[in-house]
Amino acid sequence: MGLTEIMVDLDGLEERKEISFELEDENLEGLFFNWLSEIIYYKDAECFLIKQCNVEISGDRNNRLKATLSGDIIDPERHALKADVKALTYYKYRIEKIGDNWQGEVVFDL
Amino acid sequence: MNKSDFKRIGDNIWEIPPDFKPGMRVPARMLSSPELFKHIDDKVIDQTTNVACLPGIKKYAFCMPDGHVGYGFPIGGVAAFSASDGIISPGGIGFDINCGMRLLRTNLTFKEVKPKMEELLDRLFSTIPSGVGSKGFMKLNREDFNSVMERGAEWCLEKGYATETDLIHIENGGRIDNARHQTVSEKSISRGINQMGTLGSGNHYLEVEIAAPENIYNKEIALQYGIDRDYQVLIAIHCGSRGFGHQIATDYLQVFGKCAKKYGLDVRDRELMSAPINSDEGKKYFSAMACAANAAFVNRQLIVFGTRKVFRSVFNKSDEELGIETIYDVAHNIAKFEKYTVDGKEETLLVHRKGATRSFGPGRSELPPKYRSVGQPVIVGGSMETGSALLCGTKIADEETFGSSLHGAGRTMSRIKAKRTTRGDTVKQRMKESGILVKTGYMPGLAEEAAFAYKNIDAVVEAVDALGISKKVARFYPILNIKG
Numbered sequence: 001m002g003l004t005e006i007m008v009d010l011d012g013l014e015e016r017k018e019i020s021f022e023l024e025d026e027n028l029e030g031l032f033f034n035w036l037s038e039i040i041y042y043k044d045a046e047c048f049l050i051k052q053c054n055v056e057i058s059g060d061r062n063n064r065l066k067a068t069l070s071g072d073i074i075d076p077e078r079h080a081l082k083a084d085v086k087a088l089t090y091y092k093y094r095i096e097k098i099g100d101n102w103q104g105e106v107v108f109d110l
Numbered sequence: 111m112n113k114s115d116f117k118r119i120g121d122n123i124w125e126i127p128p129d130f131k132p133g134m135r136v137p138a139r140m141l142s143s144p145e146l147f148k149h150i151d152d153k154v155i156d157q158t159t160n161v162a163c164l165p166g167i168k169k170y171a172f173c174m175p176d177g178h179v180g181y182g183f184p185i186g187g188v189a190a191f192s193a194s195d196g197i198i199s200p201g202g203i204g205f206d207i208n209c210g211m212r213l214l215r216t217n218l219t220f221k222e223v224k225p226k227m228e229e230l231l232d233r234l235f236s237t238i239p240s241g242v243g244s245k246g247f248m249k250l251n252r253e254d255f256n257s258v259m260e261r262g263a264e265w266c267l268e269k270g271y272a273t274e275t276d277l278i279h280i281e282n283g284g285r286i287d288n289a290r291h292q293t294v295s296e297k298s299i300s301r302g303i304n305q306m307g308t309l310g311s312g313n314h315y316l317e318v319e320i321a322a323p324e325n326i327y328n329k330e331i332a333l334q335y336g337i338d339r340d341y342q343v344l345i346a347i348h349c350g351s352r353g354f355g356h357q358i359a360t361d362y363l364q365v366f367g368k369c370a371k372k373y374g375l376d377v378r379d380r381e382l383m384s385a386p387i388n389s390d391e392g393k394k395y396f397s398a399m400a401c402a403a404n405a406a407f408v409n410r411q412l413i414v415f416g417t418r419k420v421f422r423s424v425f426n427k428s429d430e431e432l433g434i435e436t437i438y439d440v441a442h443n444i445a446k447f448e449k450y451t452v453d454g455k456e457e458t459l460l461v462h463r464k465g466a467t468r469s470f471g472p473g474r475s476e477l478p479p480k481y482r483s484v485g486q487p488v489i490v491g492g493s494m495e496t497g498s499a500l501l502c503g504t505k506i507a508d509e510e511t512f513g514s515s516l517h518g519a520g521r522t523m524s525r526i527k528a529k530r531t532t533r534g535d536t537v538k539q540r541m542k543e544s545g546i547l548v549k550t551g552y553m554p555g556l557a558e559e560a561a562f563a564y565k566n567i568d569a570v571v572e573a574v575d576a577l578g579i580s581k582k583v584a585r586f587y588p589i590l591n592i593k594g
Contacts, residue, residue, distance in 0.1 A: 007242050008242065037360055040356075041297055041300070043243065044300075044357075045297070045301050045353075047243045049243075074242060074243030076241070076243075076551065081241055081242040081551055081552060082242065082552050082555075083311060083525075083552065083555060083558075084241065084310060084311040086206060086353075087205045087357075087359060087360050088360070089181045089205075089381060090181070090363065090379075090380035090381050091181045093380070109181065109205045109206075109356070110311075110312050110525065
């Protein structure tokens with residue numbers, strides 16, 4: 001949601017469309033990168049902004065993902081649009097496990 | 111590592127020798143005035159010295175006076191690599207491939223535009239799409255887009271969106287060769303096909319500017335460039351390849367990450383991932399980059415088409431009466447094959463310019479015929495409160511900096527800090543009081559783009575003028591600005 005919130009006020013988003021996809025990479029670090037990049041892709045390719053998501057991670061190395069996203073189609077009349085995100089960068093990119101949770105730091109190119 | 115590690119070897123040149131950091135193959139050179147040098151971020155130095163480690167690099171890793179922290183290369187970074195055994199790096203080109211500037215002259219003066227400023231602002235804002243999710247005003251089919259990728263601005267000429275004069279005054283005629291649409295992913299095409307003719311957001315804009323007589327520094331060259339009347343109205347457009355280029359950069363960073371081991375490439379910074387120019391991956395990326403560059407030339411040309419339409423309507427004049435003509439269009443995020451003399455021998459090099467502009471001097475055959483005697487226009491964008499500068503390229507740049515110069519004022523402050531320092535409506539009011547009207551879809555973006563978030567454009571321009579790599583021609587001040 002942090003990524004979406006860079007681009008639009010979340011309050012105005014409705015759940016009007018659903019998108020599902022699967023991703024795979026060598027490890028969780030690569031998978032997370034692809035996940036965020038995929039959200040940026042849909043923003044441009046289908047003018048889609050995510051409101052809710054259901055994600056399942058699997059695989060020996062936590063390297064597979066199945067996601068169902070629900071969200072809205074960008075509409076300047078209904079949405080308070082903000083900055084456009086060009087890409088996720090590798091600058092300071094990290095994810096690590098802390099206790100039972102995963103924490104990460106990412107930098108987007110605006 | 112910090113500024114004290116550099117040795118001042120000229121008035122505006124600082125150098126770190128290659129034995130400074132393990133892996134450096136050439137010295138790093140910061141081009142900067144003493145005052146600007148004091149404020150350079152240490153991370154910029156780190157990035158420039160990392161670039162100096164890349165295989166096949168020739169002479170120096172440069173950072174221009176507007177240099178600031180980027181991804182991989184610093185923004186303002188220039189490096190040239192042997193075409194035979196050097197590398198190509200997306201980090202040396204940027205996510206926004208062929209982000210660049212188009213400058214147009216008109217027959218209008220401020221006196222004629224002043225009474226219609228509000229109308230012109232509203233019409234430009236409603237006609238030129240900008241911001242998140244913006245779509246171009248024309249629908250391209252896949253065949254069109256293949257042609258956009260491979261033929262660039264030539265496609266615009268064929269479809270009636272450009273004049274022949276436009277193409278003559280765009281770098282490379284608006285078309286980079288060896289662009290094959292098969293080297294780009296379906297994903298990148300999906301991202302970009304509906305965005306042709308859109309500005310984007312952030313620091314991208316369309317600006318109407320004035321050339322006041324007291325700000326023309328070289329009247330002869332200004333005249334040659336088409337600046338021929340007092341308080342002439344000019345139009346500056348700053349944008350790039352949109353989602354198409356961004357996705358290509360993302361795709362190939364991942365491709366290069368996977369093949370780094372195969373080519374024995376040490377990846378000290380993942381944003382500096384690279385591949386040998388002559389590898390399969392390197393050739394495909396160059397081709398994909400060329401596709402994105404061509405799309406960016408088309409993007410800017412379509413915005414010009416929309417702009418001409420607005421001006422015809424607002425001023426009720428024909429194209430001939432308005433005289434809206436391209437002075438020049440420059441790419442400032444790109445890699446090009448160019449010939450330079452290295453150690454007494456002419457070589458073909460792949461010059462990476464990341465937030466840097468080509469600055470070819472007089473006599474270059476690559477330039478439009480009417481500019482060959484004076485050198486290439488170098489268009490430098492400042493902040494939306496401070497306008498832009500026009501310089502000309504020089505033989506010194508050809509000889510000393512791989513034909514390169516600066517591209518803009520350079521950020522000094524993060525967007526978050528800028529938004530904490532001021533508000534968008536405060537900036538808008540301040541601009542109005544200075545005689546500049548601005549329209550945007552995202553008000554906090556105005557805070558992010560406030561003048562104090564950038565270096566002083568006059569200071570960076572003076573630095574390159576003193577170095578001799580570009581010479582001042584004119585300075586333009588904004589009256590209207592639209593941004594996403």
